[in-house]
Each structure stands twice: as structure tokens, then as C-alpha cells.
């Protein structure tokens with residue numbers, strides 16, 4: 653079945669993403685692809701939650717437990733997954749000739765680990781959110797993937813492709829002259845900052861992040877007009893700084909790219925009436941955003957950051973190809 657519903661163990665009748673448990677038998681059915689997994693990229697909000705829950709030393713054990721229990725890397729608290737890179741081992745008969753890849757190709761999956769059957773044998777190494785493993789995964793006919801580019805280090809591509817939906821969203825939302833605020837200066841925050849600069853041209857790009865390290869890094873890229881440090885869980889602190897930077901005008905577009913919970917209000921207070929807020933963060937709560945905006949009488953457009961848009965993988969990899977400073981930072985942080 654195209655969407656992989658035949659792999660759902662429980663509850664019956666739902667799609668794999670919504671399922672509690674998937675059949676992770678590492679054998680491709682006729683309409684599936686079997687991947688020998690090299691590295692998992694755990695979603696940042698999920699990784700942070702696991703680290704906060706069990707500490708650095710408990711991460712491997714917790715990930716093994718989740719995958720054993722659910723047949724997929726679907727964090728039960730954040731409900732998010734991540735993606736992976738690996739090599740095609742088998743292509744089901746009915747897909748032969750239908751997909752643009754062959755056995756042996758190295759690919760990155762562009763669908764979430766929350767819907768990808770995963771048989772995890774061993775965790776070999778943890779470097780940030782990137783986890784080298786012995787594992788097999790299954791892709792369905794509907795599961796999108798990208799062949800790993802030859803000109804970009806695989807781990808760098810993995811980091812960028814994990815957040816491939818982010819920069820294209822900025823491309824769609826930001827117009828020339830807009831004042832744009834990016835909350836968070838990690839993988840997605842850096843890519844969004846580049847894209848915001850490109851789209852707003854002479855408008856303002858403001859980035860807010862937490863640590864000195866990430867603030868220094870984003871400043872050094874040279875794409876933001878203002879970078880300031882604040883805690884995104886403290887909306888009053890953020891509002892105070894945004895009012896100063898924008899002389900009370902606030903922002904046309906706000907992109908939330910942090911990996912922590914309780915940052916909805918900082919995004920909402922920073923937007924103008926009629927402004928647009930995109931919640932790319934997986935730690936976003938619909939209720940907190942909807943009721944929070946209502947509670948302060950803020951008439952804003954709020955969007956869920958869709959992880960997919962047409963051509964998003966190439967769009968994002970092209971940003972790294974275009975921007976030498978960004979490529980350098982990505983190589984340093986995520987490369988081999």
C-alpha cells in the first residue's frame with residue numbers, strides 16, 4: 653500500500669505517522685525500499701527533551717527503548733522524529749523503474765522518522781543530534797527522499813536536509829522591505845536568516861538566540877542587521893528588546909526556529925497586528941499559540957511550519973552552495 657498502512661500494528665486504520673507501533677521487519681515488500689541506515693538525525697526538540705529527561709549518558713538507552721517499543725523513532729513527548737541517511741539495499745519489484753535511484757545509492761530520507769519503520773540494532777556514536785547506527789529502515793512508495801549530493805559532505809547535507817522546509821517558507825513569507833525576526837540561530841535559524849536577508853533586501857533582519865556562542869556565530873555570518881540574546885520563554889524580555897530594535901514598530905514576519913517549549917508568546921508579542929508568524933519549532937503548542945494570541949488581542953496570521961515544500965531539498969542545499977560562510981559553519985558544526 654502506497655502510504656505504508658500495511659505496516660501499522662496499532663491502532664489499526666491509521667496512517668504510519670499517527671500509529672503507536674509499526675512493523676519494522678527489515679525486508680522490503682513489493683512497494684517498499686529497504687535502507688541500510690548510517691546515521692539518524694534526531695529532531696532537535698526531541699533530542700533536547702530526551703537529554704533533559706535522562707541526561708547525556710542515558711540518551712542511547714532511551715532511543716533504543718523508544719524504537720524497540722514503537723518500531724520507529726517517534727518521541728512520545730514531543731511527537732517528533734527526525735530523518736536519516738543510508739544506502740539503498742533493496743527495491744521492491746513494483747517500484748523498479750518507478751523511482752530515480754538504484755540499489756547502492758546513498759540517500760537522505762525527507763519524511764519523518766515518526767513514520768519510518770526502523771529496526772535499530774546498535775548505536776555506535778552520538779555527535780550532537782547525529783547518531784551513527786547499525787539499523788535498517790523502510791521507505792514506502794509515498795516516502796520522499798533525496799540522493800546525497802556529491803559536492804557536500806554527507807553529515808552536512810543531513811543537518812541541512814533535516815530542516816529543509818524552513819528556508820523555503822521564509823522565501824514564501826518575506827517581501828522586500830519587511831522587518832523579519834528569527835527566533836533561534838541553530839540549523840534552521842541560520843538558513844532562515846540567510847533567506848530572510850535575500851528576500852527583504854533593505855528591510856531588517858533581526859535574530860534572537862540564547863547563548864553567546866550562537867549569537868557570535870550568527871553575527872559572524874553577516875546576514876543579520878541585529879542580533880540579540882534573550883530567553884524565548886520570557887516574552888516580556890523579548891518584547892522589550894524587539895521594541896527597542898524596531899522603535900516600537902514590531903515585525904512583519906516572525907519565524908520561530910527554537911527547540912524549546914513555551915516560546916509561543918515571545919513570537920506573538922514580537923509581531924505587528926496583521927503580521928505573520930511561522931511556527932517551525934516542533935515544540936510549539938497549538939493551544940498556547942491560539943489562546944495566547946487571543947488573550948492579548950493580537951490579530952496575526954499564524955502558520956504551521958510545513959516540513960515539506962516542492963523542491964525544498966535542492967533549495968536548501970543551494971543555500972549552502974551559495975553561501976561560503978554558512979557552508980563553513982555547517983562543516984565545522986556538523987561535518988565529519
Ligand SMILES: NC(=O)c1ccc[n+]([C@@H]2O[C@H](COP(=O)([O-])OP(=O)(O)OC[C@H]3O[C@@H](n4cnc5c(N)ncnc54)[C@H](OP(=O)(O)O)[C@@H]3O)[C@@H](O)[C@H]2O)c1
Pocket residue numbers: 695696697698732814815817835836837838839840841860861862863864865866867882883884885908909910911912931932933934935957958959960
Ligand atoms: N517543522 C518542521 O518540519 C521541522 C523540521 C525539523 C526541525 N523542526 C524544529 O525546528 C526547531 C529548530 O530546529 P534546529 O534543528 O534548527 O535546532 P537547533 O539547531 O538545535 O537550534 C535551536 C536554536 O534554538 C535556540 N534556543 C533554544 N532555547 C532557547 C531559548 N529558551 N531562548 C532562545 N533561544 C533558544 C538555541 O540557542 P543556543 O544554541 O544558544 O542554545 C539554538 O540557536 C526545533 O524545534 C525542531 O524540532 C521542525
